[in-house]
Amino acid sequence: xxxxxxxxxxxxxxxxxxxxxxxxxxxPTLPGGFVLGYASSISASQVLEMTNAERSQQGLPALTVNxxxxxxxxxxxxxxxxxxxWAHVAPDGTTPWTFIRNAGYSYGxxxxxxxxxxxxxxxxxxxxxxSPTHKANIVHQxxxxxxxxxxxxxxQGVETTLVVQLFGSPTAVxxxxxNQAARSDQVIPAEPKxxxxxxxxxxxxxxxxxxxxxxxxxxxxxxxxxxxxTLGKTxxxxxxxxxxxxxxxxxxxxxxxxxxLLLSSKRNIPRKVGNNWAHIGLFSIVLLVIIVMAQGKxx
Amino acid sequence: xxxxxxxxSEHYAVLAFILAVGVLGLAWFRSDISLQQxxxxxxxxxxxxxxxxxxxxxxxxxxxxxxxxxxxxxxxAGSIQAILLNR
Numbered sequence: 497x498x499x500x501x502x503x504x505x506x507x508x509x510x511x512x513x514x515x516x517x518x519x520x521x522x523x524p525t526l527p528g529g530f531v532l533g534y535a536s537s538i539s540a541s542q543v544l545e546m547t548n549a550e551r552s553q554q555g556l557p558a559l560t561v562n563x564x565x566x567x568x569x570x571x572x573x574x575x576x577x578x579x580x581x582w583a584h585v586a587p588d589g590t591t592p593w594t595f596i597r598n599a600g601y602s603y604g605x606x607x608x609x610x611x612x613x614x615x616x617x618x619x620x621x622x623x624x625x626x627s628p629t630h631k632a633n634i635v636h637q638x639x640x641x642x643x644x645x646x647x648x649x650x651x652q653g654v655e656t657t658l659v660v661q662l663f664g665s666p667t668a669v670x671x672x673x674x675n676q677a678a679r680s681d682q683v684i685p686a687e688p689k690x691x692x693x694x695x696x697x698x699x700x701x702x703x704x705x706x707x708x709x710x711x712x713x714x715x716x717x718x719x720x721x722x723x724x725x726t727l728g729k730t731x732x733x734x735x736x737x738x739x740x741x742x743x744x745x746x747x748x749x750x751x752x753x754x755x756x757l758l759l760s761s762k763r764n765i766p767r768k769v770g771n772n773w774a775h776i777g778l779f780s781i782v783l784l785v786i787i788v789m790a791q792g793k794x795x
Numbered sequence: 796x797x798x799x800x801x802x803x804s805e806h807y808a809v810l811a812f813i814l815a816v817g818v819l820g821l822a823w824f825r826s827d828i829s830l831q832q833x834x835x836x837x838x839x840x841x842x843x844x845x846x847x848x849x850x851x852x853x854x855x856x857x858x859x860x861x862x863x864x865x866x867x868x869x870x871x872a873g874s875i876q877a878i879l880l881n882r
Contacts, residue, residue, distance in 0.1 A: 503866035
């Protein structure tokens with residue numbers, strides 16, 4: 497295996513796997529209902545499912561999908577791609593709340609979680625749950641609704657999947673009138689990473705609230721179709737496939753090199769081969785880079 | 796007469812420097828895939844050069860060893876390149 501011929505076979509195998517992946521991108525539907533996702537296997541339905549699973553563990557009620565929040569999340573994602581930025585507040589000063597209000601959603605409390613470069617939903621939600629401020633949004637007891645956008649595109653020179661999850665609670669849940677004007681433009685960032693908006697009582701006067709619109713089921717939502725968001729099909733991410741193949745291949749080589757090193761030193765076999773220590777060092781660095789590089793970012 | 800001391804620890808220090816600069820380069824250019832690819836392949840090229848130098852100084856350099864270093868560098872750089880292209 498460590499002879500040049502064996503290594504050449506490994507190179508050929510890796511090249512073949514990568515060429516197959518690139519060819520499959522041209523015709524991404526695989527037998528058995530599998531779909532090769534463009535950059536990730538993240539789907540809005542999975543984000544909702546996992547968000548609610550986290551809330552359930554905290555004894556909180558599940559969030560329902562609101563179409564207006566979905567539209568706001570989609571608008572935010574489009575705005576980020578069009579203006580090429582990665583932030584809660586756009587360079588032109590547009591805040592997340594602008595998108596929510598423009599979508600016609602009247603809220604008392606709202607929040608936003610962002611993620612990019614993740615290959616799958618579970619690692620993304622795990623990253624959010626690891627960050628205290630993002631976790632605070634996911635398990636916030638005042639939120640009752642959410643809107644999710646999963647959009648593929650090129651951001652800051654990198655092909656990526658951008659995920660925008662907006663959280664909100666309408667100004668009056670289950671009531672047509674209230675004596676609280678709960679909506680406020682005051683933005684109180686909990687931490688630099690997450691902007692949240694706290695419910696603030698402005699003045700006590702009766703305010704007529706329009707009846708709440710029925711919340712549509714997720715399947716009825718008018719989210720623009722995205723390649724990484726194909727409902728009802730098992731999606732395979734090329735990034736995940738590549739990561740698995742590369743990690744397995746390199747781990748195997750490190751193990752074989754280590755075994756060879758131990759065996760040759762134990763039996764004191766003189767050989768004219770490359771330096772195993774150097775190869776192990778190089779592959780360890782590569783393995784580290786693969787693990788770190790394949791991780792996404794949250795904001 | 797000047798006598799060069801080809802201590803192996805010096806060889807490994809040079810290799811560690813090459814790998815460290817490569818990792819830092821990847822981190823530094825994390826928002827530019829083209830530059831990251833240049834860093835990866837440069838690191839792979841320098842690894843081969845290091846291998847040649849190391850074995851020439853040890854006086855055990857052969858073409859088979861050269862082939863081994865080239866293939867190892869191809870696997871290492873190809874793995875990172877594949878991740879970069881599929882991100």
